[in-house]
Amino acid sequence: MSAVSERADPAAWRAAGVPEEVIAALLRVDDPELPGVNVIDLGIVRDVAMADGRVRVTITPTYSGCPAMKAIEFDILTALATRGFEDAEVVTVLDPPWTTDWITETGHAALRRLGISPPPKAGGRGALFEAHHPACPHCGSANTEEISAFGATSCKSLHRCLACREPFEAFKCH
Amino acid sequence: MQEQEKDLFEYLLRLGDTTCILSHRLSEWCGHAPAIEEDVALINIALDLIGQTRMYLDYAGRIEGAGRDEDALAYLRDAMDYRNLLLVEQPNGDFAQTIMRQFLFDAQHLPLLEALTGSSDAGLAEIAAKAVREVRYHLRHSSQWVIRLGDGTEESHRRIANALERLWRYTGEMFADDDLCRRLADRGVAPLPSSLRDAWLANIDPVLEEATLSRPADGWMQTGGREGHHTEHLGYILAEMQFLPRAYPDARW
Numbered sequence: 001m002s003a004v005s006e007r008a009d010p011a012a013w014r015a016a017g018v019p020e021e022v023i024a025a026l027l028r029v030d031d032p033e034l035p036g037v038n039v040i041d042l043g044i045v046r047d048v049a050m051a052d053g054r055v056r057v058t059i060t061p062t063y064s065g066c067p068a069m070k071a072i073e074f075d076i077l078t079a080l081a082t083r084g085f086e087d088a089e090v091v092t093v094l095d096p097p098w099t100t101d102w103i104t105e106t107g108h109a110a111l112r113r114l115g116i117s118p119p120p121k122a123g124g125r126g127a128l129f130e131a132h133h134p135a136c137p138h139c140g141s142a143n144t145e146e147i148s149a150f151g152a153t154s155c156k157s158l159h160r161c162l163a164c165r166e167p168f169e170a171f172k173c174h
Numbered sequence: 175m176q177e178q179e180k181d182l183f184e185y186l187l188r189l190g191d192t193t194c195i196l197s198h199r200l201s202e203w204c205g206h207a208p209a210i211e212e213d214v215a216l217i218n219i220a221l222d223l224i225g226q227t228r229m230y231l232d233y234a235g236r237i238e239g240a241g242r243d244e245d246a247l248a249y250l251r252d253a254m255d256y257r258n259l260l261l262v263e264q265p266n267g268d269f270a271q272t273i274m275r276q277f278l279f280d281a282q283h284l285p286l287l288e289a290l291t292g293s294s295d296a297g298l299a300e301i302a303a304k305a306v307r308e309v310r311y312h313l314r315h316s317s318q319w320v321i322r323l324g325d326g327t328e329e330s331h332r333r334i335a336n337a338l339e340r341l342w343r344y345t346g347e348m349f350a351d352d353d354l355c356r357r358l359a360d361r362g363v364a365p366l367p368s369s370l371r372d373a374w375l376a377n378i379d380p381v382l383e384e385a386t387l388s389r390p391a392d393g394w395m396q397t398g399g400r401e402g403h404h405t406e407h408l409g410y411i412l413a414e415m416q417f418l419p420r421a422y423p424d425a426r427w
Contacts, residue, residue, distance in 0.1 A: 064304050
């Protein structure tokens with residue numbers, strides 16, 4: 001197990017000499033299944049480094065079967081190439097395993113804008129076996145019920161607000 | 175390959191073939207499940223399992239070092255070379271049989287992965303750490319359905335009880351030790367299958383009780399999947415799954 005299990009930190013990349021344009025480019029790459037939420041705020045980008053003038057981006061999958069990983073890799077390479085970093089490299093790692101605790105506050109706000117309730121913090125193991133009652137992203141009510149633990153993508157579950165009666169998605173605690 | 179690498183390769187095939195075949199079975203429900211939410215749930219579980227399969231078979235291919243990648247291992251091996259548990263190749267049957275098959279497997283899969291996160295093999299440990307979080311959701315889902323069907327109507331109870339009775343004979347294989355498992359356990363690579371049985375029972379007993387189902391007595395258990403001796407069903411799965419890459423070798427999107 002790697003020692004690096006905490007959230008990645010763009011400040012550390014800047015301090016290590018990664019140009020601001022590289023970070024700016026990555027902040028514009030969204031998860032294709034969550035348009036409006038970028039791959040840094042989702043915690044998918046684990047590291048950015050420069051080696052001999054080449055950008056090396058390390059990413060990690062949210063779920064084992066996430067079908068968006070290839071698209072994300074392609075989008076990152078395209079975003080960097082259009083800003084002049086043409087021989088960038090994307091490396092995928094599994095360890096440490098991704099957790100929803102790595103989603104930033106900005107990421108939480110972006111999820112809410114998409115009508116997706118963000119995951120609770122510190123997703124303890126016990127939490128997975130208790131019903132998850134996220135607040136409604138539309139009216140804010142805590143009076144909600146789970147429809148299904150599985151949604152349109154691996155990372156989301158389906159819920160219904162009992163106050164405003166709207167269905168909504170929530171990001172699963174992981 | 176050295177002896178230790180051969181053992182690891184063989185073990186990765188057991189893991190990867192099991193998740194591959196179960197994933198394929200679940201994918202057969204796409205568009206056919208009793209409700210849209212359940213369709214989505216079964217396919218999500220299938221997606222997790224195929225993701226796990228890719229990690230195991232990719233790793234197996236690298237350990238083998240003979241140029242076979244995950245696709246070559248999945249698509250170009252015959253039934254006798256598949257190492258999956260017999261349980262997961264059993265037909266979907268009705269919804270109750272699919273759920274019971276999933277439940278009996280998930281209840282073992284979770285403690286297996288929890289043990290593998292502490293494997294002395296770093297590559298295996300990191301795959302297990304990734305997969306274990308997904309499988310917690312699988313077990314929660316299949317447990318809820320077993321309770322709902324068992325403690326539901328007379329008809330749903332009859333069907334889930336039949337499924338339990340029919341599939342029980344395939345559960346013994348999950349806890350049977352063999353020489354490979356003993357060598358891997360000695361080196362701290364993988365737990366002995368028999369050591370997982372108590373955790374499995376702790377997962378299934380309370381659920382069966384709440385579902386008003388009785389755990390069948392342990393009778394004769396069907397084994398052989400790990401040696402490539404499969405039930406007739408596997409060949410049909412592989413015929414469908416492998417048709418395209420075998421008919422059009424090296425086909426690309």
